[in-house]
Amino acid sequence: MEIIYMLIPLALVLVALIIWFFLWSVRSGQFDDLEGPAHRILMDDDGIGSGKEAKPEKES
Numbered sequence: 001m002e003i004i005y006m007l008i009p010l011a012l013v014l015v016a017l018i019i020w021f022f023l024w025s026v027r028s029g030q031f032d033d034l035e036g037p038a039h040r041i042l043m044d045d046d047g048i049g050s051g052k053e054a055k056p057e058k059e060s
Contacts, residue, residue, distance in 0.1 A: 025031065
């Protein structure tokens with residue numbers, strides 16, 4: 001029964017830490033753009049026709 005006196009405050013501290021981390025992540029913008037990184041990987045600018053292809057060297 002004495003263990004409950006230790007577990008209740010420990011649980012309250014753990015819940016307070018979880019709430020603090022959640023609020024910190026919301027304020028720092030972690031949840032602002034949830035779909036952007038998923039779409040950005042599909043729109044690769046390094047593909048064919050982007051002008052970044054290797055040019056053949058001129059023969060002298």
